[in-house]
Amino acid sequence: MKARVTVTLKSGILDPQGKAIEGALKSLGVDGVASVRQGKVFDIELAATDKAKAEAALKAAADKLLANTVIENYRVEVLS
Amino acid sequence: MKSAVLVFPGINRERDMARALKLASGNETAMVWHAETALPKGTDLVVVPGGFSYGDYLRCGAIAARAPVMDAVRDFAAKGGLVLGVCNGFQILCESGLLPGVLMRNAGLKFVCRDVHMKVERSDTPFTRGYNAGQVIRVPVAHGEGNYEADDETLKRLEGDGRVLYRYCSADGVVDEASNFNGAAHSIAGIVNERGNVLGMMPHPENHVEEIMGCTDGRGLFAGLVQQFEKAA
Numbered sequence: 001m002k003a004r005v006t007v008t009l010k011s012g013i014l015d016p017q018g019k020a021i022e023g024a025l026k027s028l029g030v031d032g033v034a035s036v037r038q039g040k041v042f043d044i045e046l047a048a049t050d051k052a053k054a055e056a057a058l059k060a061a062a063d064k065l066l067a068n069t070v071i072e073n074y075r076v077e078v079l080s
Numbered sequence: 081m082k083s084a085v086l087v088f089p090g091i092n093r094e095r096d097m098a099r100a101l102k103l104a105s106g107n108e109t110a111m112v113w114h115a116e117t118a119l120p121k122g123t124d125l126v127v128v129p130g131g132f133s134y135g136d137y138l139r140c141g142a143i144a145a146r147a148p149v150m151d152a153v154r155d156f157a158a159k160g161g162l163v164l165g166v167c168n169g170f171q172i173l174c175e176s177g178l179l180p181g182v183l184m185r186n187a188g189l190k191f192v193c194r195d196v197h198m199k200v201e202r203s204d205t206p207f208t209r210g211y212n213a214g215q216v217i218r219v220p221v222a223h224g225e226g227n228y229e230a231d232d233e234t235l236k237r238l239e240g241d242g243r244v245l246y247r248y249c250s251a252d253g254v255v256d257e258a259s260n261f262n263g264a265a266h267s268i269a270g271i272v273n274e275r276g277n278v279l280g281m282m283p284h285p286e287n288h289v290e291e292i293m294g295c296t297d298g299r300g301l302f303a304g305l306v307q308q309f310e311k312a313a
Contacts, residue, residue, distance in 0.1 A: 013184075013229075014184065014187070014227075014229070014263075016184075016185045016186075016187060016189050017185060017189075020189055064146070065138070065142065065143075065146060066138070068139055068142070068175065068182060070180075070181065070182045070230070070231075071182050071184070071229070
């Protein structure tokens, strides 16, 4: 079973990396970039075949390690 | 004082730390590998040194914070044992839940490696008793992610309880924007937990302890810790 966990910074948290990327996009002349926030994507393969169990495992993975919930939000998706 | 320095893959200041601890206490320092599940018997102080544990993968300190030895450190801290985390060690303590908040990318985006000044906010703690309250000391920093942040509620509590022990300042002790080189909330350089037995700080006092280093302002921290145990004994 394939899954994806997306980790993003909570709104209001300063994102200097996103700001730097935003500046680089503007200097490259990419039009219409209002703002950039960067994050992380984890593609995970699971042995589980039960969707609910897989989601529970991914949630545990995100809470315990993948995200620092002081500053980050995460989203769990089971893809197939 | 018997100290134990934790060693994780990618840590690089463990020997500086062990040297500073030996200089202050006269005792050999135990080096404790991250896969250990117990601390050496009779440990008085656990130090989480600086470096780049696990190459700063995922988030600084995130993987080290989940190492087996950290469960032993959590137990040790819960029983009131003293824990000091420096630089990556501070990041590891935040990630492990022993200290609140998080260390974000420096506001100026650059890795900063130079001497800075910090003010000792109070002298009545095991981690500051070697200094006078209000004293300004010069210490080296070397980090890209030392910008301490926490939610307003946490910051209010840290300030209200006097848990900010070290704060960045100018050479003459003024806490201002200009001296807050990494953008940390309230110019925070070091904080303790609620119980006051776990300190995390970004600067490296262990690198200012001998004349040959050009400055000995870091000695007070170690001398104070040693005094703490002499007093107890």
